[in-house]
Amino acid sequence: MSFTLLSSPLQGFTDFRFRNAFNNFFGGIDTFYSPYIRLNGKLTVKPAYERDLLPENNIGIEVIPQVITNDADEFLFVAKYVQQFGYKELNWNLGCPYPMVTKCGMGSGLISQPEKINSILHKVQQESDIIVSMKMRLGYENSDEILQALPILDKYPIKNIAIHARLGKQLYKGGVDLNAFQKCIDTTNHKLYYNGDITSVAKFKEMQERFPSIDHWMIGRGLISNPFLPSMIKNNTSNYPKKKIELFKEFHDTLFEGYSESLSGASHLLLKMYHLWEYFATLFSNPKKALKKIKKASNIRNYQIAVKEILDAELKIN
Numbered sequence: 001m002s003f004t005l006l007s008s009p010l011q012g013f014t015d016f017r018f019r020n021a022f023n024n025f026f027g028g029i030d031t032f033y034s035p036y037i038r039l040n041g042k043l044t045v046k047p048a049y050e051r052d053l054l055p056e057n058n059i060g061i062e063v064i065p066q067v068i069t070n071d072a073d074e075f076l077f078v079a080k081y082v083q084q085f086g087y088k089e090l091n092w093n094l095g096c097p098y099p100m101v102t103k104c105g106m107g108s109g110l111i112s113q114p115e116k117i118n119s120i121l122h123k124v125q126q127e128s129d130i131i132v133s134m135k136m137r138l139g140y141e142n143s144d145e146i147l148q149a150l151p152i153l154d155k156y157p158i159k160n161i162a163i164h165a166r167l168g169k170q171l172y173k174g175g176v177d178l179n180a181f182q183k184c185i186d187t188t189n190h191k192l193y194y195n196g197d198i199t200s201v202a203k204f205k206e207m208q209e210r211f212p213s214i215d216h217w218m219i220g221r222g223l224i225s226n227p228f229l230p231s232m233i234k235n236n237t238s239n240y241p242k243k244k245i246e247l248f249k250e251f252h253d254t255l256f257e258g259y260s261e262s263l264s265g266a267s268h269l270l271l272k273m274y275h276l277w278e279y280f281a282t283l284f285s286n287p288k289k290a291l292k293k294i295k296k297a298s299n300i301r302n303y304q305i306a307v308k309e310i311l312d313a314e315l316k317i318n
Helices: 016-025 047-053 072-083 114-127 144-153 178-187 201-210 221-225 229-234 244-262 266-283 287-296 300-317
Strands: 004-007 031-033 089-094 131-137 161-164 192-195 216-219
Touching (some): 016 244, 072 089, 131 144, 201 229, 266 287
Parallel strands (some): 131 161
16 A cells, blocks of 8 residues: 655754755655744744745745644634745644643643634634644543544544644653554544654554554654654665765755754754754664763864764774
């Protein structure tokens, strides 16, 4: 069966610089979701959100913008905003697990309020022609929350619902709940996408066998940890390209150059790259040693030396 691979949005990671570099060097992703737009009660969009969505910053890739809100007027404002750039679809985030979001009744903290979800969708349907899709978790406290919400969602022409098969309170800890995801398949009439712990070709095949009706698969942290993974899945191989390290270096250097131009000061750049290396390090033979080298780099020169040492050491092994 043919399938589609999607890049799950990760706040602070999968911005347009990352998306473009990833697509240029690795490929394999059919559609990218942008990190969410959050208004915080003010009907204005931050310049950083706008830069991320500008068509000229996303040439050659399909991007779907995302909003996180618990307010219909905010939703409608963002819908109108993204439509001016030619976007026809807006993804609604009911998946974010972080307490600073969920305590405000947004992200996965909203799943337990089906009537509020209903009122927002009703107003959006009445006042906008934007195509609505959703990204959800199974709930915040328990997976009964999504089962209560799905019948409400069935009343609306939602394009699809991507479900990360964890609870919000788990954050990214613990395993995915595949039985709860199956209950979602059995409960809703909407098209579902699967998200959660696709970290290898073998794991992807395992999920395909477990859920034969699913043909859209969303990869989040696994894509940053192993940017080769989507193309490996598409090519049905567990083998990395022969010039794996050289390709990663070009990707890394493109990101580093892009963030050097956009971030103010060496400390911001080093912190940005360190957070990326928290994922990148797993690509290497000694992840802890690699990450330790990056963490110890106190300035740009030391960082560049650390990266060169990590890559050179890996080339010798391979």
